[in-house]
Amino acid sequence: MATMRVSDVMTKRIVYLPSQTPLDEAARAMAEADIGDVVVTEGANLAGMATDRDIVVRAVATNKKPSAVTLGEVAVREIVIIEQSATLKEAADLMRQRAVRRVLVADADRQLVGIIAMGDLALIHETAVSGQRN
16 A cells, blocks of 8 residues: 555546535535535635535534535535645545545646545555455
8 A cells, every 4th residue: 555656546536616506516516426525616716625424414414405505614624635646655644634534636736636535545455455365
């Protein structure tokens, strides 16, 4: 795992949605793209990230109507970014230190190129462990 790079396992599909997007629209966009998160924007600026879990925990579970709540209301505003050339260990350490499950991935020019999730790291670890048993 330590020699693999973030770019080897990251999700390359990034969906950007404005902070004013209602949660029902955001959920449909996630379903259509088969992803669990979107990058939230305010104009040309990154404003945060929202996940399917954010929608459930911060809106649905509190009986808020998804069509009446916006991404801006549920998005996590702290943006954590890692370079695509970082190792998976560095990504795992960053997630642990910042207590996040997903990190945006940037190239050397600080342009977003993907997202890496804790689940991506777990799949790689599981594959490595099961490969060692065989």
